[in-house]
Amino acid sequence: MSINAIVLAAGAGTRMKSPYPKVVSSVAGRTLVNWVLDALSGVDVSETVVVVGSGADRVQAILPPGIHSALQERQLGTGHAVQVGLAALAPSSGDHVMVLPGDTPLLTSETLANLLDAHRRTGSAATCLTAKVPDPTGYGRILRDGWDHVTGIVEHKDATPAQLEVDEINGGVYVFDAELLAEALTEVRADNAQGELYLTDVLAILGVAGHSISAHCTNAAELAGVNSQDQLADAAKLIRQRINTEAMQAGVWMQDPTSVYLDADVTIEAGARIQANVHLVDGTSVGAGAEIGPDVFAAGSNIGPNSKVWYSVLRGADVGETVEVGPFASLRPGAVLESGSKAGTFVELKNTTVGPEAKVPHLAYIGDTDVGARANVGAGTITCNYDGYDKFRTVIGEGAFVGSNTMLVAPVEIGKNAVTGAGSVIVDDVEEDALGIGRSRQENVAGYAARRRQAAENPLSDRSTS
Ligand code: UD1
Ligand code: MG
Helix, strand or coil: CCEEEEEEECCCCHHHCCCCCHHHCEECCEEHHHHHHHHHCCCCCCCEEEEEECEHHHHHHCCCCCCEEEECCCCCCHHHHHHHHHHHCCCCCCCEEEEEECCCCCCCHHHHHHHHHHHHHHCCCEEEEEEECCCCCCCCEEEECCCCCEEEEECHHHCCHHHHCCCEEEEEEEEEEHHHHHHHHCCCCCCCCCCCCCCCHHHHHHHHCCCCEEEEECCHHHHCCCCCHHHHHHHHHHHHHHHHHHHHHCCCEECCHHHEEECCCCEECCCCEECCCEEEECCCEECCCCEECCCEEEECCEECCCCEECCEEEECCEECCCCEECCCCEECCCCEECCCCEEEEEEEEEEEEECCCCEEEEEEEEEEEEECCCCEECCCCEEECECCCCECCEEECCCCEECCCCEEECCEEECCCCEECCCCEECCCECCCCEECCCCCCCCCCCHHHHHHHHHHCCCCCCCCC
16 A cells, blocks of 8 residues: 655635745744654655645745645635645646644644554554544534444534534544545535535545445644634644753753753753743754753854853853853854853843853943953943944954954954053054053042032032032
């Protein structure tokens, strides 16, 4: 038996009340349809076609390589969508076909493989994936006869009060004999509450024609369909639990997994510690022994082993080993912190490399800069990297000591082991081992304060204080 797959992703998703097609809604950094395709990639199917329609360009743009699409110009229902999918499959590529909705992100490869096994074992013309749920509202109900054989599926909107009591729901995933499916689809009519060509009607059509149809019952959580924003949030919660549990089982410590948000493509090594309120997204990686949080958002960033990042935002940052970031640091794209370095309180780094053991401990904006190994950048230092038109680089040499509140007007270079005086505006390069100082000289006026005090205490005396 060879199997093809059709994923239905053409619907508008009207109940989402969103301008975007439903199946591109994202959960843990992956779209609904990509979650389904991901589960499908774990089972043995020869060809997969995704039926697209509403917002077709957007859906086509996110399909993985090797997965092709078929256009359903008008969304006439799931039955019609499957006809479009069947027509797009290579004629001799498979004698059976698995149909999946594009809006059930919790499906797993294991469940799909079990469904295929059940279909092969029973030799049925159709096998549908079902589950018993406490609240079946909105789902199609599985109808069975007195011998418990499946006789068909009725949609919630078309169900009688007695049928609404049925707690076994249709997951929308099926395996069919491809030829029998194509034949049965020609008999489907849109005489129902939604005026659509329902795929679900195929089951009764096949049953009445004397073919055997069966159901494979699985755990309910996997069949959760996303039709509205609240169902999207419910699915996201379940996926988050799954991701966090997997991370903890792999040796990651979490203070409070209910407040940890990890994208599916995030990697965390065993022995890392995640405190509360942490968001790691967009391929972020965390090394062993690192401590992240509380309150960290990191996107597209790497955090090396044994580093500590707390109360901070990282976007496209590369944090090496044993680095300290925060509290309240903002690391922007191109921020590279080499091993043993530090970006401390209220420090913003952009397109800047901080060398090994170098420190930027407090209150600084360092952009387009190379900070050499072991250099120290004093509190209040700012690289004036932008003149309103262009950006310029700053170089701070190895072991340099940038005094507090230094303005480094780029392009400018502070030599190896050089020093700048606190409060300086540095516009020229400072050579190796030199002191660069650029500020007005201090003048002390002897007795000034005493004379002022005297004048205040004795209003009739001469008011002059100088
Ligand atoms: C469908 C099933 C229902 C099942 C539920 C499981 C039907 C008639 N009903 O209902 O029995 O319990 O899924 O989640 O099949 N689509 C198209 N073209 C269309 C219409 C829909 O591609 O013309 C796609 C949608 O994008 C979606 C999928 O088919 O990914 C299912 O459609 P949806 O409208 O979500 O059906 P449900 O009401 O959830
Ligand atoms: Mg649905």
